[in-house]
Amino acid sequence: MGAYSPLLATYGVRVDQLLETAQDFVRYHEKLNKKLQKLRHKCQLTTRDTKKYQAKERYSKLTSEDYDENSKLYGVVVLLHAERDLALAEILKLRARQRGKLKKSERKVIGTRLKRAMQTSEKLAVLTKNEPQWTTRVQYLVYDKLARAEYLTHGKQQRHKDSKKISKELALSFAALKYLEKNSVITDSVVEFLHAKYEYTLKQHADRAFSSSELHNFVVEKVEQAHQDGDEMVKLLVENGFKPQKQASEAGTSFKEIQWRAFTAKVYDPQVEELIAESKSVTVKGASDYDTKLLKWQQALEKQELRIASQDEDEEDEADNQENDQILLAYIRYNALFTSVLRDNYLFGQLWQQWTKLGTAMATRLTKCKEIERIVKNLQKYLQDIMELPGVYQDDELMEQLEISKLYFQLSYTSGCLGGLYQLKGRYLESLALHVDAHHKLEEKLTEVGEFRDILIPLEVLSNKKIESLQQLIKAGWKSVVSLAEYEKHLKAQGQTPFQSTLIEKLDTGRITPSDIKLSNIFPLRPKLSPVPSKPTLFDLAFNYMDYANEDSGSVSSWTTQKSESVPPSNNGDDNNNSTSRKRGFLGLFGR
Template identity: 55%
Template sequence: MGIFSPISATYGVRVDQLLETADDYRRYHSKLNRKLQGLRHRCQVVTKDTRKYSSKEKYSKFDNTEYDHKNKLYGVLVLLHAERDLSLVERLKLRARQRGKFKTSEKRVLRTRLRRAVQTTERLVNLTKNEGQWVTRMQYLIYRKLVHVEYLAHGNLSKNKDSKTISKELSLCFAALSHLRQSNLISETTFDFLQGTYEYTLKQHAGNILSTAELKNFVVTKVGEAHETDDELAKLLFSNGYKIELQDIKRDDTGSLEKIQWRAFTARIHDLQVENFIQEAQSIVIKNISSFDDKLSKWQQALERQEERIENHEAQEEEEEEEFDGVESSENDQILLAFIKYNMLFTSILRDNYLFNQLWNQWTKLGTSMPSKLTKYKEIERIVNNLLKYLQDIMELPGVYSDDNLLAQLQLCRIHFKLTLSSGCLASIYQSKGEYMKSLALHLDAHKQLSASLRDVGDLNEIIVPSDILSQRKINCLQHLIKTGWTSVLALAQYEKRLAEREQNKYEPSLIERLDFGSVKPEMIKLDNMFPLRPKLGPVPSKPTLFDLAFNYISYETTDEQKQNEAITTEQSAASFPDEKERAQTQQESNKKRGFLGIFSR
């Protein structure tokens, strides 16, 4: 039987489901609600009597004794309650990031949910204090510390954060996660996700940390201090093979990055922190999606530091007289800033291109289900829109919009992603719905745009942009996709067009009807329209006219004849019926009661 992993059940699920937007976390929140409903029934903590809920509810009454001897699912139930609160917090944070700020109501909800999550994880730690599996117990403690860090960093709205506690908690989490990863107890993707998510926060609150070696030494030092203060997580680490190893952090001057060469520009790096951030970003090897996030965070730190340097120089109105290769210091800083933005945007493009390739592979394996196609199309469309936005931002950077060759290749990248979406996905959806002319129009328009863009680019032997985004093989695959698409739909589109033309000409006069209007030309003769087959509509009066036309031909009886006929009718009716007395006597006899079966009568 395997060991339950709380980190994989929470953060690992986030990584597997590629949660990136507020809608993704909304769906994740709904899934957690459904899981919690099932767990409540499994653990028998559902309270059906809502009138006396406070006295009969069972969720807050089970303790570690029931967890130890009755059911381990109590711990999972409490864990997912905290995870549900965190999913709502992440959703609010993403909304605020898109908007640019938090609403007052969102701040209130975020603070309340984080406080509740802290209380829930405190109960979780107390509930599982006798857990026999050290791996599960360690991950419960890690989860509790990460929730505490979230509350201190985002739930506490004061400007002065508790940096000491945040750095201590994150250091213990990083050490424990690294130890679990080395023991193959958590996946590499989950470890990279957590490290990329909280590494910047740790550096922000740890002080003056520049390199990765300094960060590792800081973590090791904090773990040692926590072990001296009898922290449970530190004790678990040391009791299960964790060792303190400090790294040498001597700076190697020979490997320093003093200047950068970007296209036709050269710039010197004056800030040591910017230099370290650039070196760390360039040294990261891309293994999975989390590697892009790590690299992007390094470029983001370099960008923030460089912008801060430029703002300080402008505020102090300092003009450096020193020049490098004929470039003034202010221009040097702007070139370096453009270089950092260029690399940061391309890192974002490479990350979204990685997601685009995964979604495209999933699209090619879809069946004929229209709802599945529409859902996957919306996901691909969102990624393509992000890619188009990033490429447009790069094209507007200084030093890029003046480079015709680079600009043409970036435009070709935009065309590639846009046409893959329209010709590869949208045209296929139209074809599945039976709208063949629209599908053919998309394929033909894609072919036209791609041909025009290739003429502007010219030779693709020297490709400037990364090969993962643009290559001759990708262009050939796109051309083959477009050609295959219009070949498969061409005959059906022609048939649909013919049917549409026939429907439009259904009121055209037939050959017999044309004879009444004059001469008939040869092109007017159509074998399928020789005789008028449609019904003709004519005016119909609202009232009948037969009575008015026959009025003079109908004779009526006179008044004397009517009276004579009435008298004759009265005499005949009187003769045909007996007197009233006779009728009454007859009726009385018929109504006279008789005895049983007519035998016994009075």
């Protein structure tokens, strides 16, 4: 049995469950509450005596001796308490991001919860100080540093953040994560998740660390400084074989002259040449490396535009120099746009892998579908901008491949995502229409273009293998839905008459056909109707007091006879005298 991994028990669960929306974190928060209830009961940390709760409560009085001698589960309980507070803070941040702003009450709760999570993680670090497994101890310390960085970044309400502390905590955490991944203690997906979550924050608070090599060297500097200061986590890493080494800045190849398609241009500005060399030398391993590369191309583009704007008009060979600078400017724009395409293509691949692993929950699939749609729109925009560049729209072969790339991303979204959503929702005809339309568009474009003699754009964006995989995806999509669509069409053609007998009612007749089997017409749910009089309420009230025409018209009902006999005869004379002798009051309204 391997050692316990605190990072896999917290951030690893987030990665496995694809926690992205606020609702996902709400469910995660509920699961943490249930786990904590069971663990507190198992560790006998529950106190039912509310009158003497402070005296009998044990959770706040846990020490490292309890962790060493009694149970290691005490550390898990404290860890999940901190994770629960972090999960609640994530819920509020995601709701605010969806709303567009953070409420004052939410900001206060986030600060309180993150501060409590930081205090709990500090308690966890003290509780597990004698942990014999160095990997587990290092992960507890990494979790503590990440919780502290989270509080300093989002919880502490200050205009000027403590960049020195934030960058130090994140740099040491990144170094430990990289070494733990190298030793197969944690998975690469967890490391990628944490890098994607905190790398931008580290670059924001680090001093001039923009490229991946600069960021690596900054992390190494912080590790060396912490080792000199006697940091426990760095000491454990060094004792177990960790050797931080700086990356030497590679001397870029000289780019005095560039060759781009049928054009040749010279680079006169040394700063532009240096930036082009740096962008070419960036090793791409993830989305952050694409951002670094794009930053270099953007800087080179700004320098070249500034050179063109400030060019001396009296310079000799003005026309040749202007043409040379315009070619170089188009080349830089082309590479900058294609770097954006490659970055979004990488994100598209990551989202597509997550899409294939999703379940049948409609809310989760809709959220992921919207993310894929946004990436596809960005890709199409970048590809269209490339097609409009001078030197590109005259190249027919390059234009055809760019159009196929646009079509590839569009059909992947419509057939792979929208087709699946319509099928999941039971709209099989619409799903089949999307698959068939995607098949026709792709076949028409491939017939128009023909075979590729040479692919002129990066293979990550377009290749024969990717086109074949798209064709297989479309065919698999329509094969999975064609029978259901045919059945739906058959049902719509026949329809259901208002008084059609249900399936249960037809069991005795023995005339049941496959077309009679419908989920909406199995049981007789319609009410049975019978004719009623026009005024049923009045008829019911007067039923016992009415005579009908077929009876003796001269006879009087017994009830009427009894009623008349029971009433005594009245003295009409006395009544008249009383009425005449009564005096009328004021205006004849009030009697006396």
